Amino acid sequence: MASSLLTIGPYRHRKDVSRQQVLLKYLILGYIAAGTYGKVYKARYKTVLGNEGDESDHVEAVDPLRMPPKFDVNTGDEDVQFFAIKKFKSDNHLSAKAAGAAGQNGHDINGNEIVHYTGISQSAIREMSLCRELNHKNITKLMEIILENKSIYMIFEFFEHDLLQIIHSHSHPEIKPIPEHTVKSLIWQVLNGVTFLHKNWIVHRDLKPANIMVSSDGVVKIGDLGLARKFNNPLQSLYTGDKVVVTIWYRAPELLLGARYYTPAIDLWAVGCILAELLSLRPIFKGEEAKIDLNNKKTIPFQKSQLQKIFEILGTPTTEMWPNIQKYPDFFIFHQLFVHGNPTTYSPNLSKWYNVIGGKNKNCLGLLRDLFQYDPSLRISADEALVHPFFLENSKVRENAFEGLNVKYPRRRIYTDDIDITSHNNNFNTGKRHNDEAAGRKRAR
Amino acid sequence: MSADYWSSSQRTKWQVSREALEENRRRLIVLEKKLVQSGLIKDQPHIRYDANMRIYLHTLLVKLGRRLNVRQVALATAEVYLVRFLVRVSLREINIYLLITTCLYVACKIEECPQHIRLIVSEARNLWPEYIPQDVGKLAEFEFYLIEEMDMYLVLHHPYKSLIQIRDFLEGNSSLYGFTLGKDDLQHAWSLLNDSYITDLHLLFPPHTIAIAAIYISIVLRKNLNIIRAGAGSDSNKYTDSMKMQIDDIVSITGDSTIRSSTNYQSHSHSIDEDTIKIDRFMDFLNHSHVNLNEVIEATQEMISLYVAWDRYNEGQVRKALQFMLLGR
Numbered sequence: 001m002a003s004s005l006l007t008i009g010p011y012r013h014r015k016d017v018s019r020q021q022v023l024l025k026y027l028i029l030g031y032i033a034a035g036t037y038g039k040v041y042k043a044r045y046k047t048v049l050g051n052e053g054d055e056s057d058h059v060e061a062v063d064p065l066r067m068p069p070k071f072d073v074n075t076g077d078e079d080v081q082f083f084a085i086k087k088f089k090s091d092n093h094l095s096a097k098a099a100g101a102a103g104q105n106g107h108d109i110n111g112n113e114i115v116h117y118t119g120i121s122q123s124a125i126r127e128m129s130l131c132r133e134l135n136h137k138n139i140t141k142l143m144e145i146i147l148e149n150k151s152i153y154m155i156f157e158f159f160e161h162d163l164l165q166i167i168h169s170h171s172h173p174e175i176k177p178i179p180e181h182t183v184k185s186l187i188w189q190v191l192n193g194v195t196f197l198h199k200n201w202i203v204h205r206d207l208k209p210a211n212i213m214v215s216s217d218g219v220v221k222i223g224d225l226g227l228a229r230k231f232n233n234p235l236q237s238l239y240t241g242d243k244v245v246v247t248i249w250y251r252a253p254e255l256l257l258g259a260r261y262y263t264p265a266i267d268l269w270a271v272g273c274i275l276a277e278l279l280s281l282r283p284i285f286k287g288e289e290a291k292i293d294l295n296n297k298k299t300i301p302f303q304k305s306q307l308q309k310i311f312e313i314l315g316t317p318t319t320e321m322w323p324n325i326q327k328y329p330d331f332f333i334f335h336q337l338f339v340h341g342n343p344t345t346y347s348p349n350l351s352k353w354y355n356v357i358g359g360k361n362k363n364c365l366g367l368l369r370d371l372f373q374y375d376p377s378l379r380i381s382a383d384e385a386l387v388h389p390f391f392l393e394n395s396k397v398r399e400n401a402f403e404g405l406n407v408k409y410p411r412r413r414i415y416t417d418d419i420d421i422t423s424h425n426n427n428f429n430t431g432k433r434h435n436d437e438a439a440g441r442k443r444a445r
Numbered sequence: 446m447s448a449d450y451w452s453s454s455q456r457t458k459w460q461v462s463r464e465a466l467e468e469n470r471r472r473l474i475v476l477e478k479k480l481v482q483s484g485l486i487k488d489q490p491h492i493r494y495d496a497n498m499r500i501y502l503h504t505l506l507v508k509l510g511r512r513l514n515v516r517q518v519a520l521a522t523a524e525v526y527l528v529r530f531l532v533r534v535s536l537r538e539i540n541i542y543l544l545i546t547t548c549l550y551v552a553c554k555i556e557e558c559p560q561h562i563r564l565i566v567s568e569a570r571n572l573w574p575e576y577i578p579q580d581v582g583k584l585a586e587f588e589f590y591l592i593e594e595m596d597m598y599l600v601l602h603h604p605y606k607s608l609i610q611i612r613d614f615l616e617g618n619s620s621l622y623g624f625t626l627g628k629d630d631l632q633h634a635w636s637l638l639n640d641s642y643i644t645d646l647h648l649l650f651p652p653h654t655i656a657i658a659a660i661y662i663s664i665v666l667r668k669n670l671n672i673i674r675a676g677a678g679s680d681s682n683k684y685t686d687s688m689k690m691q692i693d694d695i696v697s698i699t700g701d702s703t704i705r706s707s708t709n710y711q712s713h714s715h716s717i718d719e720d721t722i723k724i725d726r727f728m729d730f731l732n733h734s735h736v737n738l739n740e741v742i743e744a745t746q747e748m749i750s751l752y753v754a755w756d757r758y759n760e761g762q763v764r765k766a767l768q769f770m771l772l773g774r
Contacts, residue, residue, distance in 0.1 A: 004770055006576065007583050008590070010538040015590060117585035119562040120592075125554045129590075129599035133454055147589045200449070229557065235736045409473045 020154045022146045026083065028421050030414030032439045037123070037226055038089040040156060041421055042414050082158035087151060087421055088124045090419040115150050115424045124152055127226045130202060138193030140213055142222040150424065156223070160216045161409050163209035163274065167410055171281040180361060185213075185401035187218035187389050190271055195382040197222070198264045201232035205245040207270035209277060218402035231264065236412050246270060248289040248306055253317065253378050256303050256310075258329035265376035268385070272371030279364070285309040294391065302333050311338065314372055315348035322374040363390035450651060452613050454598035459529060461648050469532050470494075477535045485535050496643075496754035501645045501763040502527060505545050505572075506721050512568045515549065515641070516558055521603050523552035529595050532648065539773060542569070542576035545622035547587040555599050576771060604638050611722035615730065622733075624644050624726040626660065633663030637748060650740050657736055658744035662725055668720035 004010065026043040033040045131142040131154065146153040163186065170178050190212055197204055205227040213221040227245055246255060246268075252269035254262055276284035287306030293299060311317070316338055317325055325331060339345060350372065354365045367390045370380035380388070391397050398404075450456055461469075480486045492498075503524065510520040526548040547567040553560045562581045570577045578584075592599065612626045619625050626634070637659040641647070646655050731738060 005486070005538075006543070007578060008539045008543065008587055010480060011534055012586075012590065013485070014480075014538065015593070104471045117582045117589065118589060119585040120554075121555055121580070124557055125551070125599070128597055129555055132597050133600050135452075147593045147597075150586075150589070380554075 015189050017192065019148060021144055022085070023422060024084065024149055026155070028085070030416040030419055032084060032412060034091070039421075041087065042082055042412070043084045043085050043155075044080055045415065047212055061213070061317075065099075084140075084156045084158040085421065086154040086156065088121070088154075117150055118347045120152065123226050126229055128152070128154065128275060130225050130228055130230075132194075134202075136193060136196040138220050138395055139187050139196065140221045151422070151424070152427060152431055153421075157221070159213035159221050159223075160411050161214040162223075162412075162425075163212040163214065163278065165170065165412065166214065167209055167281055167411055168279060169407070175281060177281065177358070178278055179405060180364070181395045181398070182401055182405055183275070184280060184391065184395065185218070185365075185398045186214070186220055187271065187275045187385065188273050188397040189328065189401065190222065190274065191382050191385045193220060193222040194267050194271060195386060197228070198267070198382050201230050202228050203231050203264045204228045204270075206247060207274065208247045208250045211275055213287065214401065216402075218398070218400035219404075220401065244292075244300060248271060248287060248303065249283045249291055250375065251303070251306065252263050253307070253310060255306050257325070257331060257334060260329070263376055264382070265379045268371050268379050269376075271385075272368060273381075277333075279354075279359060284313065284353075302330055302337075304337060307334065307338070311346045313349050314346075314374070316345040317374045318436055324375065324377075361390070363388070363393055366390065447682050450602040450653075455602055455604055456599065456651065457600050458596065458646065460651070461532075463645075463649060464533065466645060466648060473535050477537055480535070480538060483749075486535075487749070489537060489766070492537050492766055493769055494531055496751070497758060497763055498536070499643045500755055500758050501760060501767075502545065503640075503761070505542070506549060509545060509549055509565075509569055512572065513549070513553075513560055513565060514563065515553055515560065516556060517603065518628040519549070519552045519558055519604060520558040521605070521639075521642055522556055523548040525601055525647050526552060526591065526595065526599075526640070528645065528648060530591060533594055537770065540576060541767060542573045542771075543578070543583065543587055544591070545569075546577060547584055547591050550584060551588055551591060551599070555601075582745060602652050604641070604656035604659065605635070607653040608634055608638065608659065611653070611656060611660065612628050615635055622726055624723050630660065630663050630667065633666060634659040637662055639685045640751060641748055644751055646744055646747055650744050654740045655738065655744050657731065658748060661727065661741065662748060664720070664724055668724065 025046060027046045029042045029044065031039050031041045087402070128145055132145070138157070141157045143155045143157060146155065166178070170176055190207075194204065194207070204222065204225065206224060207222070211222065211224040213223050214222060248254070250270040250273045252262070253264040255266060273284055287303065287309040290301035290303050290305065292301060305357065315321075319325060325334075328334075332342065337366075350369060351365060354368065357364060367380075367388045370385070370388065373379035477486070481488045506520065506523055506527065510523070523545075527545065530544065530548070546565060550560065550562065550565050553565075562584060566577060566579075566581045567582055570579065574689065610632070612631055613624045615622060625733070638655065641655055646658075731741070
């Protein structure tokens, strides 16, 4: 008795018998994406399925944990509500080691998986706690969180589209630009969501097309707050803890120069990249990422290629454009590589870039320029950008970004090869080929 | 929202009325009875979540926090988690030492000063070797249950920020309200806030209400200290203006704890007059502020009665009772 109390035995028992189980409530249809964080599954309520009374209960009684979808998921009617369930990969080496010690590749003698609690990761804690507070029409809505059997399931509203997919369907098989009024409405809604985050002292830190969902009625929903954090009272620099933030192509120059105390302006740079990508249908600064040396994880590599791509279009930054540039930790190496003894310093070229992609709107170019300010203190803020002339001129921002658009975007593709959401051994790495960037997406088609 | 108390989960999900709180605690007593009947826990009716116990839990948390050198705000967050958890869970079905450690572990993550799970377990084991399991998995397991019990609402707004805001506001508008909060006032109010986490206040009232109550008590306390000092005559130099709250002094003002009643004290000392003026001016400010004064009074009274209870606090008694429950000896 005493030892059971020490390990919260009585309480744990009481809670475990009454816990909501994710698989009793949701039917997993397949997964949408996988990454280092874990996996995202598409799901719907189970009760919708059981239209013959307790039929679903009956099915669950057979094997509630491993029930395959028994109907064609793509015939789903429009009024069924879908969910995106994000399951965090149960962290770190601790569990693997402990499981290894038990022999049998992490299974007990009956073939059941042995899983250990290892402590919830900082990023999962952030995402859970922030999403629980946020409520805004341009942020993906968190419906609930289920903590079950050592796993975290975050249940979000499901959205059929994202900007990466929209860009892709405009560039394949042939290029057909996204109409400017659609781009305008999309990017305004992105800025509206970012304004909301920044007003709540949250910096997103991972804005990119794949993380911007769009509902079938054309409403932008910013997702994946896994890297987001509050910045209102940073007693430590934001750099401490997360040395590398933002996917490389969308990473602001101050981050590339090693900034320790960066600001929400990094999100606006990423919005600039997204706007440019919506216009040209390809990433504007498509650098090669210098990978972290696995033998020396403490040294953050200098991203020369990425900076070069930026400079080719925006020009090599000077102290006139960016008075504080000399104060950044990696200024010296930047100076060595791009200024000192380098015969080709680049001059600003953004308007040429804009002409080449066929852009005609001066206000749009102006907004790009404001978002691509090198100096983060001069870069336009999210709420300033909302009232930029680009959004106030004749063709107005629409609540439904798809209004007047005669393109039908395909539904989000789902994968059904590994849909056991309760398994702790989800093969996250094979999943990765379906993930993120356009290349992966192309292959999956 | 995360920046705004008014739309926060703290207000919309976790702020409760006193009646609801009492109802919850009644339900817990029923639950305990059921657990005893079904043989899941032993009948130990003397283990109660009373002021004695709450002060004990607070001192445990502070001890662990000091060892790990965590920021005050993380400590405060951990204390709120503790109180929230014990609204829904009986003390008698868990290991309170493990709970305290878990609260601090989660709070450090939320307040962006994470402590490694091994470090926090080893520090807790240094303090309470017989109660903290060596296996860090036990703490990690409890983390899930703690977060679940709070319905995954983890972001908090603390009165420390309101206190600083009020101080700054008064400084910026000193010509209007005619007074500011001095360094000592601020320090007193700050330590009152530290202690306020022992009470239910953070479930009942918004942070600014608690901050105002703390300011009020520290101003009135200061006046009382000055009265005591004046009464002590030549002995007054013995008194040192310590940052630590003097329990006796606060107890001594419980007699006239109703707001304003202390202004009827007429003293001839110049400094006391200044204090009285200060209280009056603070009341002016409150009247202008649209703050719910009834709530401020309630919070003030609750904080004062905490110190009355603290006067009778018996640490050994609680420690032994818990030892008997958890270790059977």
